[in-house]
Amino acid sequence: MTKFRRTLFGSVLIAGALAMTGAATAQDYPNRPIELIVTFGPGGGADVMGRQIAQILEADLGVSIPVTNVGGASGNAGLTRLRTSPADGYTMGTLISLTVASWASGIGDNTLDDFRVIGIVQSTPSFLFVASDSPFETAEQLLEHARANPGELTVATSGYGTQDDVALITMADQGVDMVNVPFSAPGERYAAPLGGHTDVIYEEPGDVGQFLESGEYRSLMIFAAERHPEFPDVPTAGELGLDMVYLNTFRTLAVPAATPDDVFARLEAAVIAATETDQWQAFCAQTYTCLEPLTGDAAQEEVNTFYHAIAAQLDD
Amino acid sequence: MSTFELLGMGFQNAFALSALLTIVIGLMLGVIAGALPGVSFVNAMAMALPFTYSMAPTQAMLFLGAIYVGGVFGGSISAIIINVPGTPASLPACWDGYPMTQRGEVRRALAVAILASAIGGLTSALVLSFAAAPFAVFALRFSQPEFFAATVLGLISVIAISKDRPIVSLLSLFLGILIGTVGVDPQYGVARFTFGAPAMQSGINFVVVMIGLFAISEVIDLIATNRDLRPSKAASARGQVSLRDFWEVRGAIARGSGIGSILGVIPGAGATPGAVIAYGIEKQVSRDGDKFGTGIMAGLAAPEAAKNATTGSAMVPLLTLGIPGSAATAIMLAAMMLHGVNPGPLLFLNDPTMVYTIFAAMILANILMIFAGIGVAQFFSTLMKTPPAVLGAFIILLSIVGAYGVRNNIFDVYVCLFFGLVGWVMKRTGFPTAPLVLGVILGPLAERYFMTSLANYNQDWTVFFTRPISGTILSLAAVFAIWSLWPVIRAQYRSVVLLLAGRAGS
Numbered sequence: 001m002t003k004f005r006r007t008l009f010g011s012v013l014i015a016g017a018l019a020m021t022g023a024a025t026a027q028d029y030p031n032r033p034i035e036l037i038v039t040f041g042p043g044g045g046a047d048v049m050g051r052q053i054a055q056i057l058e059a060d061l062g063v064s065i066p067v068t069n070v071g072g073a074s075g076n077a078g079l080t081r082l083r084t085s086p087a088d089g090y091t092m093g094t095l096i097s098l099t100v101a102s103w104a105s106g107i108g109d110n111t112l113d114d115f116r117v118i119g120i121v122q123s124t125p126s127f128l129f130v131a132s133d134s135p136f137e138t139a140e141q142l143l144e145h146a147r148a149n150p151g152e153l154t155v156a157t158s159g160y161g162t163q164d165d166v167a168l169i170t171m172a173d174q175g176v177d178m179v180n181v182p183f184s185a186p187g188e189r190y191a192a193p194l195g196g197h198t199d200v201i202y203e204e205p206g207d208v209g210q211f212l213e214s215g216e217y218r219s220l221m222i223f224a225a226e227r228h229p230e231f232p233d234v235p236t237a238g239e240l241g242l243d244m245v246y247l248n249t250f251r252t253l254a255v256p257a258a259t260p261d262d263v264f265a266r267l268e269a270a271v272i273a274a275t276e277t278d279q280w281q282a283f284c285a286q287t288y289t290c291l292e293p294l295t296g297d298a299a300q301e302e303v304n305t306f307y308h309a310i311a312a313q314l315d316d
Numbered sequence: 317m318s319t320f321e322l323l324g325m326g327f328q329n330a331f332a333l334s335a336l337l338t339i340v341i342g343l344m345l346g347v348i349a350g351a352l353p354g355v356s357f358v359n360a361m362a363m364a365l366p367f368t369y370s371m372a373p374t375q376a377m378l379f380l381g382a383i384y385v386g387g388v389f390g391g392s393i394s395a396i397i398i399n400v401p402g403t404p405a406s407l408p409a410c411w412d413g414y415p416m417t418q419r420g421e422v423r424r425a426l427a428v429a430i431l432a433s434a435i436g437g438l439t440s441a442l443v444l445s446f447a448a449a450p451f452a453v454f455a456l457r458f459s460q461p462e463f464f465a466a467t468v469l470g471l472i473s474v475i476a477i478s479k480d481r482p483i484v485s486l487l488s489l490f491l492g493i494l495i496g497t498v499g500v501d502p503q504y505g506v507a508r509f510t511f512g513a514p515a516m517q518s519g520i521n522f523v524v525v526m527i528g529l530f531a532i533s534e535v536i537d538l539i540a541t542n543r544d545l546r547p548s549k550a551a552s553a554r555g556q557v558s559l560r561d562f563w564e565v566r567g568a569i570a571r572g573s574g575i576g577s578i579l580g581v582i583p584g585a586g587a588t589p590g591a592v593i594a595y596g597i598e599k600q601v602s603r604d605g606d607k608f609g610t611g612i613m614a615g616l617a618a619p620e621a622a623k624n625a626t627t628g629s630a631m632v633p634l635l636t637l638g639i640p641g642s643a644a645t646a647i648m649l650a651a652m653m654l655h656g657v658n659p660g661p662l663l664f665l666n667d668p669t670m671v672y673t674i675f676a677a678m679i680l681a682n683i684l685m686i687f688a689g690i691g692v693a694q695f696f697s698t699l700m701k702t703p704p705a706v707l708g709a710f711i712i713l714l715s716i717v718g719a720y721g722v723r724n725n726i727f728d729v730y731v732c733l734f735f736g737l738v739g740w741v742m743k744r745t746g747f748p749t750a751p752l753v754l755g756v757i758l759g760p761l762a763e764r765y766f767m768t769s770l771a772n773y774n775q776d777w778t779v780f781f782t783r784p785i786s787g788t789i790l791s792l793a794a795v796f797a798i799w800s801l802w803p804v805i806r807a808q809y810r811s812v813v814l815l816l817a818g819r820a821g822s
Binding site for chain 1: 358365502505637639658663768
């Protein structure tokens, strides 16, 4: 009897709690802190982005947004936590291109269907850079040398099975055969061309801004359909006669897939507003990642396209 | 302006009341976080990051820098007092520091540790201030084969550390390396030894393993044996601190400071390998090498000096190149980015005031650390007077919070508790636990450097021997290995000779 009563009491309590959260969601979201799960450790690009936007969103949403770092398994540990959190808009997470690429390699138990992408807040094409003392002054010289000496030049990248890898494979298919040297620690990757350990580095400009400003890196080519406004002298891969699928490095904010529409709309509006603030504009200028914000279904579609491009390459 | 003038200006800024206060508060926080088993200073820095948003960029760097300096030392306080290292780099402090405590010489051990750490840190801060540019060039010369060689030297040092049974230590080390392979491999992104469990893909974190093996197992042992941590006798006469002690360990401190300053500059290497290698080398160099592990001051001073000597030099690649070499410097980089400051060569030109204020603050922080260290150590000494039941509950609570806090992952708590049991069994059976932890820390590093080296040099394995720096370090490691294993080799040789002689005789 007591046991039955206890169970009954418990059920009523849970039902009551559920009803209350349900009511709160519909009426005055948000009314308590929103957790932002950064899916990588402190100090990385995703972390800096997350902390920057959390600070701006706090002002708009009127609640505090504590950042929690849950790193591991290429960002999947944090996403699993996000996926299994209540879909009430009180938990968001970072979802970045590296993690989406990892799904194509079979890492993690998350899929794109588990999440709703609020918006792509940072997106940047990648470049090929060389150190300032490199013999290659132009992209033509580099490509010519690579065509004449297949497998001789080395390129520092973030790993196998990433968009870096896909770009190099696509180039190799067109006769520009360079060796992929994966450096999973970003610091070691940036230092590789400077120390003369690799000939080239495949990288987004935002992460190596200090070397571009100081002139220690020379930009040879950009993997994008058009030239970059900040780098008007750098030719695109297409101009150099290469046929590429352009895969930008991107960072998004996402919530669990079952998040209600009205809550999602509130977050989407807040993210759009955040990217228009002066603080964000200064930040994205510093990291060369300014873009027209892509939110909602369009963002989801973009991430989906990226996933299939990587998966198709890995199937070959 | 000359370096001295710039540094003078830096000191002026660092001695401003707000800056000085920032440094002192940061130091205290760092030492306490470091000393609490389970709570690492990297954690403390990550938690402090939001508080730096409202500070000026320079002040933010002083705050984080002070936590870093204090935290790297703090771990040794708990290592010496209760045999539980507060941070991985304080592992060697258990080996000779805790035996001193058991003899009633806790004050002496703490004094040696604080002084050695301060001198190591100071040396390193001076290197940072006066030789940042040449050291940065030196750091760039190191490529993946050299990192691999340095990691191998660290792994080999483990055999040197083992008191009498190198083979058992090797077994423990290999077990650690095996545990380190669990999770998504860094090269191909393939999941290994995860047994289909998604949580395992994040890998087994070394801090979590260390908390389990040392903190949790110590408490299980307390419960099982009902022993008392409180020293049976008050501090003995030998426990008094005397200036002669410091003079005795001057060589150990100098060697430790040198090793730490050099290793700290290499991205990827850090306080833990620095301390372990310094201990291994000191054991070979010191007159009392064979008595290491029984509470020899030199065995405590060398790794203490080395681990704090990595703090200043780890900031060389961060400030000169914008390359963070460790978790702690990565957080500092994040703080700079959030303030719109790009570290790198241009920082020296654009904002020398900031750079030299950081240099001056690092020098100052290491001197002030002596006082912060003594203060916190005094407080922690009272732990020894706490009843074991209270202390045990306190350690378990901190360990679980700490294990969770490493990556905010509940799976890590289970891993920690599991390794607590494993650690207790190992302790009871006399199977050494330190090599296992070092295997978990250094194994994945060695693998990553090895694989990247091969990818970079056309899959040619001879690069490790033909590149001068890497070849030199590897030969040093080989000498080290033979030296440490010599007693075993000789014993084996003798028994074989005896066996043959016996056969010949019959």
